[in-house]
Amino acid sequence: MSKENIILEDFHTIDGTYSTTLTEKFKQRKGWERPNPKEIYSYIPGTITSIEVKVGQKVEKGETLLTFNAMKMSNTYGSPISGTVAKIYVEAGQAVAKGIMLVEFE
Amino acid sequence: MANDNKIVDLQKRKDSVMCGGGAAAIEKQKAMGKLTARERIDAILDKGSFHEYDIFVKHSATEFGMQSKELAGDGVVIGTGTVNGKPIAIYAQDFTVFGGSLGLSHARKITKVMDYALNMRIPLIGINDSGGARIQEGVNALAGYGEIFFRNTMASGVIPQISVILGPCAGGAVYSPALTDYVFMVDGTSKMFITGPEVIKTVLGEEITMEELGGAKVHCQKTGNAHFFANNEAECFEQIRTLLSLVPENNSKKADTVKTVEPKKEFKIEAIVPDDPTKPYDVRDVIKSITDDSQFFEVMEKFAGNIVIGYGRVDGQTVGFVANQPLVMAGVLDCDSSDKAARFIRYCDSFNIPIVTLEDLPGYLPGVDQEHAGVIRHGAKILYAYSEATVPRITVILRKAYGGGYIAMNSRHLQADFVFAWPGAEIAVMGPEGAANIIFRKDITEAADPAAMRQEKIAEYKEKFANPYVAAAKGYVDAVIDPKETREYIIHSLKVTANKVADRPVKKHGLPPF
Numbered sequence: 188m189s190k191e192n193i194i195l196e197d198f199h200t201i202d203g204t205y206s207t208t209l210t211e212k213f214k215q216r217k218g219w220e221r222p223n224p225k226e227i228y229s230y231i232p233g234t235i236t237s238i239e240v241k242v243g244q245k246v247e248k249g250e251t252l253l254t255f256n257a258m259k260m261s262n263t264y265g266s267p268i269s270g271t272v273a274k275i276y277v278e279a280g281q282a283v284a285k286g287i288m289l290v291e292f293e
Numbered sequence: 294m295a296n297d298n299k300i301v302d303l304q305k306r307k308d309s310v311m312c313g314g315g316a317a318a319i320e321k322q323k324a325m326g327k328l329t330a331r332e333r334i335d336a337i338l339d340k341g342s343f344h345e346y347d348i349f350v351k352h353s354a355t356e357f358g359m360q361s362k363e364l365a366g367d368g369v370v371i372g373t374g375t376v377n378g379k380p381i382a383i384y385a386q387d388f389t390v391f392g393g394s395l396g397l398s399h400a401r402k403i404t405k406v407m408d409y410a411l412n413m414r415i416p417l418i419g420i421n422d423s424g425g426a427r428i429q430e431g432v433n434a435l436a437g438y439g440e441i442f443f444r445n446t447m448a449s450g451v452i453p454q455i456s457v458i459l460g461p462c463a464g465g466a467v468y469s470p471a472l473t474d475y476v477f478m479v480d481g482t483s484k485m486f487i488t489g490p491e492v493i494k495t496v497l498g499e500e501i502t503m504e505e506l507g508g509a510k511v512h513c514q515k516t517g518n519a520h521f522f523a524n525n526e527a528e529c530f531e532q533i534r535t536l537l538s539l540v541p542e543n544n545s546k547k548a549d550t551v552k553t554v555e556p557k558k559e560f561k562i563e564a565i566v567p568d569d570p571t572k573p574y575d576v577r578d579v580i581k582s583i584t585d586d587s588q589f590f591e592v593m594e595k596f597a598g599n600i601v602i603g604y605g606r607v608d609g610q611t612v613g614f615v616a617n618q619p620l621v622m623a624g625v626l627d628c629d630s631s632d633k634a635a636r637f638i639r640y641c642d643s644f645n646i647p648i649v650t651l652e653d654l655p656g657y658l659p660g661v662d663q664e665h666a667g668v669i670r671h672g673a674k675i676l677y678a679y680s681e682a683t684v685p686r687i688t689v690i691l692r693k694a695y696g697g698g699y700i701a702m703n704s705r706h707l708q709a710d711f712v713f714a715w716p717g718a719e720i721a722v723m724g725p726e727g728a729a730n731i732i733f734r735k736d737i738t739e740a741a742d743p744a745a746m747r748q749e750k751i752a753e754y755k756e757k758f759a760n761p762y763v764a765a766a767k768g769y770v771d772a773v774i775d776p777k778e779t780r781e782y783i784i785h786s787l788k789v790t791a792n793k794v795a796d797r798p799v800k801k802h803g804l805p806p807f
Contacts, residue, residue: 193620195573198622198623200623200625200655200656200659200724200727201659201723201724201726201727201730202655202656202695202723202724202725202726202727203571203724203726204571205571205573205619205623205655206571206572206573207573207619207620207621207622207623207624208573208598208620208621208622209621209622210597210598210599210621210622211514212515212629213622213658216660216662217662218661219661219662219665232496232497233496234496282496282497282498283497284497284499
């Protein structure tokens, strides 16, 4: 770090406010939000192979929502709750990264 | 002489191996701004000291048309030589020969030189420039990697192991560098990843270049997988030679002592640290005001800048510095800075290098992301590494030493050998503001003017507790010293601790929090 172009910023702690530089990692950190059980996200990168539910369909807890291939294995997303499907964000054949919204419940 | 023809024949055989993968492949290598394997070795070692072995080794693969393939030296150069006059073992993968791919014979050459290094107790340098496993050799290639990893682990903490990434290093191959002590990378040349851009694109549809995925900047700044960043190969080789001059050749020796040089006059230790504990400064200036000739060889400069680690000499002797950096994130401890410091402390302990800790930190970084990233486990590494270390350990408290941070930074309670504090040090269970808000909550809320009362109580707390004398009264601090005396106190401590014996209970190994 060259000393000429240092930009000092305020960094707040319970012990007061320090004048310092902030790292990129700190600036880019995501704020925490309580997860919404009605939103289903991918937990592993993979390719969706089939969608087993339709928008408006009533689904029981544990029922298969969709199937996918990841890391050379076939697998399924079961519904974590009982409810009505509000929106489906992916289609069969689509490659999805980790943390992508797949299905939303009403 | 009767043997003349045989010597001509030997030379001919040697020449055919020395041209590696041939003129076209070498030209391609050069076009990428890369040196050849032997050029790299020559550049790192003392001039003319390299002795090469196993140049006539051949592969024994027969499938997929391999029986007709002649691979010079099987794509890797091994040998011994000297750096700064001291012996080392070295290997360099030759990308011009079949992409530097690793087959069984290639791996056996590497493990041979690793065995030399460990048996002779000399440092090992591995130069990685390889497309990965030689697929045609099947499971034999995997066997080769496994044998290298085992030896890396056996040699760990016995001899210095240096990995230099000077090309691609992908898939399983990355685990050899990861098991070694120090990883050197060159901007634009070095690439390390487990799965490459093509796999990522096929599986996820995400497009990323090799450089963006695992280039020198990524590993030196973001992942912490690499320790030294260089702009070109020449700079990288200079860093390697400097590092080897500062560490001993094995764990039974001490680093070489050189002639003492006083620190440079421009580093005035008493003028660096501001009185106001919220104001930043560059702790590297404090280090340079202590070290011989104000030289400091920083390790992991670009990663977790809130802690500074590296080597300097004091009174001619190599010392490992661990220093909180108020200039970055106020010098807090977090997951990354804990990992960085803990591993360095363990390195110094393995190789008989005394540790000097310079302390000025507000504590651990608060946040859900930190807690959920396991800051408990990461932070514990520092406690473990210091407690375990039997080398001389000296702490100088420059300014703030609050709470858990105070304990972690080589406190007396972790059995530091010497703890010194500057007169402006604030050694307390927490910072004055936080402490006053808790202890005097009732006085503050019930006061006619809460803000004024808060200021009054903060001042009161500061006066009574935020100083070095409470800790000094208990003997937790050995001496409160004038900043100008710091170097002299450290030199004296190094002399006193030179024959230190610290017994530890016998065990197979401990269980440090990984």
